[in-house]
Amino acid sequence: MLHIAASEVKQRLGQYMESALTEPVMIEKSGRPAVVMLSVAEYERLQAMDDAYWGERAKQALAGGLAGTDETMRRLQERIDASA
Numbered sequence: 771m772l773h774i775a776a777s778e779v780k781q782r783l784g785q786y787m788e789s790a791l792t793e794p795v796m797i798e799k800s801g802r803p804a805v806v807m808l809s810v811a812e813y814e815r816l817q818a819m820d821d822a823y824w825g826e827r828a829k830q831a832l833a834g835g836l837a838g839t840d841e842t843m844r845r846l847q848e849r850i851d852a853s854a
Contacts, residue, residue, distance in 0.1 A: 771796050776804065 772789055773796045779786050786795050786807065795807040808816075837845070 771806075773798060773803075775799075775801075779807075 771794045772786070774786060776797050776799045779795075779797050786797075789795055790807040791809045794812065796803050797805040797807060799805075
């Protein structure tokens with residue numbers, strides 16, 4: 771992964787956009803990581819992974835059963851009481 775200062779990116783944006791097509795580009799501001807520039811293909815790949823993960827978690831939650839209103843309210847009240 772390239773690590774580039776924001777001021778450098780300002781001067782050569784096109785060059786770093788081209789680089790981001792093949793690898794992520796970490797853009798630093800004041801010496802600290804601030805933003806990562808990715809290709810659209812990489813962004814879409816990461817989105818698909820995220821969607822698959824949360825879709826699987828939702829299936830597991832449904833398979834485990836959902837809490838009804840009374841149980842939900844009871845659990846919320848327990849958390850409120852515990853934090854007081």
